[in-house]
Amino acid sequence: MSDHTATIRCQNTGPDFLKRRYSREHTIHFDGGVIVPGSPSPHSVPAPWSNATAVDPEEAFVASVASCHMLWFLHVAIDAGLEPASYEDEAVGEMTKNAQGKLWISRVTLHPSIEWRSERHSTADEVKHLHQQAHDECFIANSIRTKITINEP
Numbered sequence: 001m002s003d004h005t006a007t008i009r010c011q012n013t014g015p016d017f018l019k020r021r022y023s024r025e026h027t028i029h030f031d032g033g034v035i036v037p038g039s040p041s042p043h044s045v046p047a048p049w050s051n052a053t054a055v056d057p058e059e060a061f062v063a064s065v066a067s068c069h070m071l072w073f074l075h076v077a078i079d080a081g082l083e084p085a086s087y088e089d090e091a092v093g094e095m096t097k098n099a100q101g102k103l104w105i106s107r108v109t110l111h112p113s114i115e116w117r118s119e120r121h122s123t124a125d126e127v128k129h130l131h132q133q134a135h136d137e138c139f140i141a142n143s144i145r146t147k148i149t150i151n152e153p
Helices: 057-079 124-137
Strands: 006-009 026-030 035-038 084-089 092-097 103-110 112-116 147-150
Touching (some): 057 092, 057 103, 124 147
């Protein structure tokens, strides 16, 4: 099969690391050369020890789910003879506590909005079926226990 890599780099720049007074900012290096600034969410770690403009792990997780779903949706749309002009998704991850009281992202809700270019117009039932096919094929959805919900406009 295949391996997928990301390198995480962090430097201790805090005035007093052992008292937890240090920046949690880091960089995420992807194999294609893209470098993304990373940080914990300010909901978890307050500023100045976090950076709200950087990508936090929870956002990256939600983006991973939404991106994988979109890529599979486009694939199955082609198989159905449909041509999207655009696809936009304002995905939301919900963090809750599990039975052991540990925080986890228990639900990701996708809000895909698709504009169609196809001469043949899709029905609501057909789009729902395409989303189900995409969900069933998505590598990320098949890798997690988080519930994924698709809210179509």
